[in-house]
Amino acid sequence: MKTKALGLMVFLLLFGSQSWTQEKTQDRRKFLDPKTPVSDDPRRTVVKPGPRGPEGTLVLRNGRVFDGTGAPAREGTLVIERNKVVGILPPGSTDWPKDAQVIDVSGKTILPGLIDLHTHLTYPLNAEDFGVAMNDADATLRAVEKLRYFIESGITSVRDVGSKGDIPFRLKVWVAENRVAGPRVFPAGAFITSEGGHSTENTPDELIGLMGATRLASGPDDWRQAVREQFHKGADVIKLGSHFSAEEVKAAVTEAHELGLKVTVDAETFYIQRAVEAGADTIEHPLPRSEETIQLMAKKGVAADPTLIPYQIIFDEWGGYFGSTRDQMRNRHGLDFALVPLHAGAVHPGGDELCGSRMEGSGGVGGGDEDERGDSGYGRPSGYSAAGEVGRRAGGRRQAGREFGRPS
Numbered sequence: 149m150k151t152k153a154l155g156l157m158v159f160l161l162l163f164g165s166q167s168w169t170q171e172k173t174q175d176r177r178k179f180l181d182p183k184t185p186v187s188d189d190p191r192r193t194v195v196k197p198g199p200r201g202p203e204g205t206l207v208l209r210n211g212r213v214f215d216g217t218g219a220p221a222r223e224g225t226l227v228i229e230r231n232k233v234v235g236i237l238p239p240g241s242t243d244w245p246k247d248a249q250v251i252d253v254s255g256k257t258i259l260p261g262l263i264d265l266h267t268h269l270t271y272p273l274n275a276e277d278f279g280v281a282m283n284d285a286d287a288t289l290r291a292v293e294k295l296r297y298f299i300e301s302g303i304t305s306v307r308d309v310g311s312k313g314d315i316p317f318r319l320k321v322w323v324a325e326n327r328v329a330g331p332r333v334f335p336a337g338a339f340i341t342s343e344g345g346h347s348t349e350n351t352p353d354e355l356i357g358l359m360g361a362t363r364l365a366s367g368p369d370d371w372r373q374a375v376r377e378q379f380h381k382g383a384d385v386i387k388l389g390s391h392f393s394a395e396e397v398k399a400a401v402t403e404a405h406e407l408g409l410k411v412t413v414d415a416e417t418f419y420i421q422r423a424v425e426a427g428a429d430t431i432e433h434p435l436p437r438s439e440e441t442i443q444l445m446a447k448k449g450v451a452a453d454p455t456l457i458p459y460q461i462i463f464d465e466w467g468g469y470f471g472s473t474r475d476q477m478r479n480r481h482g483l484d485f486a487l488v489p490l491h492a493g494a495v496h497p498g499g500d501e502l503c504g505s506r507m508e509g510s511g512g513v514g515g516g517d518e519d520e521r522g523d524s525g526y527g528r529p530s531g532y533s534a535a536g537e538v539g540r541r542a543g544g545r546r547q548a549g550r551e552f553g554r555p556s
Contacts, residue, residue: 205248207228211257212256224237265453282359291315295323337382338360342391390414391419401426431445
């Protein structure tokens with residue numbers, strides 16, 4: 149009898165706890181041989197074998213190295229070959245090829261480039277931009293301008309979670325080909341929501357169509373189809389938004405995961421709970437959430453991307469949102485937005501909102517879960533996220549592809 153009871157306890161511990169973790173859906177990437185060369189993005193498209201990144205060796209000498217692993221910054225010299233960090237040498241060492249390009253970075257700190265998980269490259273920056281917001285040419289120029297802002301701020305990878313038409317997809321390619329200076333772009337494509345859902349409230353259908361950043365869907369089959377459409381265009385992540393039924397969000401999340409893409413959801417109230425139960429990987433600026441939902445997110449490993457600027461807009465200009473107020477956020481979470489530094493977000497993945505009249509970073513340090521290949525969902529190996537800008541833009545010329553630990 150004791151043996152049976154013990155066996156039942158072991159079964160409940162093993163399988164009961166697993167029920168709280170994100171379910172492991174089918175993922176076609178698992179069928180790839182680990183040695184197969186693939187694209188440096190979540191899609192893992194098979195590519196031709198061969199070296200990647202610029203030729204030669206780059207040495208950043210006599211700086212302080214902060215590697216993002218939790219270890220304190222230390223004196224050292226970073227050695228990069230093509231797009232790989234091949235060594236961190238102790239001070240005074242000169243163990244690098246004779247033909248290497250050497251840059252003295254004394255008095256500077258070399259750190260992994262930052263990742264911004266929430267931006268809209270084509271969105272207007274200010275009220276004046278709204279007059280030409282629907283113009284493809286102007287939207288593209290705005291996006292290129294933002295890419296420059298990012299790269300000059302040390303942000304070397306961005307996740308675009310909804311922009312006009314094919315612009316983010318084309319910018320991803322142009323940046324990868326070193327034709328436009330900027331961070332790597334991981335586009336979601338169109339923001340998928342329902343009739344009257346996020347980004348469509350009180351907005352005429354004609355204007356929604358002209359903006360070209362939203363895909364309206366109705367019913368589980370259409371939500372699944374909308375995911376396939378974004379994947380077809382080249383999406384690296386899928387962005388969903390309430391309102392949705394439990395069946396709709398589940399269909400979309402399942403389809404995305406089977407295609408190898410992670411899902412982030414812009415939702416509020418009980419829709420957050422539905423998204424978490426459906427298997428979403430990230431929730432964007434979740435407000436408000438119940439204590440039950442917060443606990444479920446923790447148990448299932450679902451990240452919250454706070455993007456502080458929407459909170460500032462909600463509290464400063466709207467006065468609150470579904471009962472959430474600045475005082476509640478301050479009292480419950482210890483947040484005082486007047487005191488939040490630009491790189492707040494060490495606990496959560498970070499993002500910013502480059503739209504409206506605000507152009508402020510809110511903590512672009514972040515990344516996805518590590519997958520079976522040892523990389524994050526956004527092409528980031530554990531330990532390093534991207535490139536130190538000292539090396540990437542050394543000597544006034546952009547060092548394309550020089551990022552800490554980019555897959556070869």
